Amino acid sequence: xxxxxxVRETYEDxxxxxxxxxxxxxxxxxxxxxxxxxxxxxxxxxxTQSITNVELGAKGIEYLADGxxxxxxxxxxxxxxxxxxxxQLHGVGREGSFVFSGEECMDxxxxxxxxxxxxxxxxxxxxxxxxxxxxxxxxxxRELPLARRLIDALAAGYAEGxxxxxxxxxxxxxxxxxxxxxxxxxxxxxxLRVDATxxxxxxxxxxxxxAVESFDAALAKYEDAYAEDDLGE
Numbered sequence: 001x002x003x004x005x006x007v008r009e010t011y012e013d014x015x016x017x018x019x020x021x022x023x024x025x026x027x028x029x030x031x032x033x034x035x036x037x038x039x040x041x042x043x044x045x046x047x048t049q050s051i052t053n054v055e056l057g058a059k060g061i062e063y064l065a066d067g068x069x070x071x072x073x074x075x076x077x078x079x080x081x082x083x084x085x086x087x088q089l090h091g092v093g094r095e096g097s098f099v100f101s102g103e104e105c106m107d108x109x110x111x112x113x114x115x116x117x118x119x120x121x122x123x124x125x126x127x128x129x130x131x132x133x134x135x136x137x138x139x140x141x142r143e144l145p146l147a148r149r150l151i152d153a154l155a156a157g158y159a160e161g162x163x164x165x166x167x168x169x170x171x172x173x174x175x176x177x178x179x180x181x182x183x184x185x186x187x188x189x190x191x192l193r194v195d196a197t198x199x200x201x202x203x204x205x206x207x208x209x210x211a212v213e214s215f216d217a218a219l220a221k222y223e224d225a226y227a228e229d230d231l232g233e
Contacts, residue, residue, distance in 0.1 A: 003026070003028075004027075004044040004120060005047075005118070005137060005150060006024045006092050007022065007023040007092065008020065008021075008094070008097075008117050009146065011117070021179040022041075022045040022178050024038040024039065024045040024046065025150035025151065026049070026174055026199050027162065027174075027204075028049075029165045029171050031170050031172050033174055033193075034172065037052060037174070038057070040178045041065055042179065044064040044091055048060070048088070049088045050086055050088040050102065050122045057089075060089070070092060070098045075098070086102050088100065090120040091118060097113050097115060097117070101120060102123070106120075112131070119133045119137075119157075121157070123163060123164055125152075129161055129162055132159065133153045133157035136157075137153040140152060140153070147175055147177050147189050158200075171197060173201060174193040176190065187211075188215040189208050
């Protein structure tokens with residue numbers, strides 16, 4: 001009852017060391033999708049949806065942290081799930097990707113696996129929702145924050161009809177971005193939720209812009225205090 005995207009990117013930090021970042025973004029025509037579907041840590045990103053089993057996402061990223069490959073981790077969880085025919089589960093790890101859509105998912109449903117990122121959805125207006133979401137991310141400007149590009153990807157799918165249940169007014173959207181880089185402070189805009197609104201994409205854009213503004217203001221006002229804070233040591 002949703003569509004989502006999971007992403008793996010590599011980049012160099014300011015010291016020239018290679019790092020990973022992972023992102024997941026999701027939207028649906030129900031409230032509170034951010035509480036159920038998106039899961040991410042410094043080892044990968046996973047979305048669990050359709051007849052949602054939150055445990056598949058929560059345990060999935062735990063297994064990734066334990067060193068399992070993403071396909072082994074998620075396949076094992078599905079094998080033990082008696083309701084797997086109604087599940088959608090997809091994601092990326094530091095190496096590899098995984099996509100699954102059970103045969104009892106509701107039309108239109110499907111997924112895309114493009115190696116470093118995956119897209120999946122069900123109860124969609126059509127396959128163009130998945131393709132637009134994937135194409136938007138794939139052609140995005142990597143100079144922009146990943147969080148912003150994930151919203152753009154959702155917006156592209158939404159513009160193609162998104163979730164087809166137009167009788168449902170209340171919608172929601174969420175995103176999470178994680179990284180292996182040891183940062184003094186994680187940007188506020190890397191973990192956002194819009195839990196109940198008629199316009200989830202516009203609301204997520206607005207929330208992102210305000211979070212960027214707030215993060216920049218906090219750094220400017222409290223930079224010395226953050227630099228002296230030793231709680232993370």
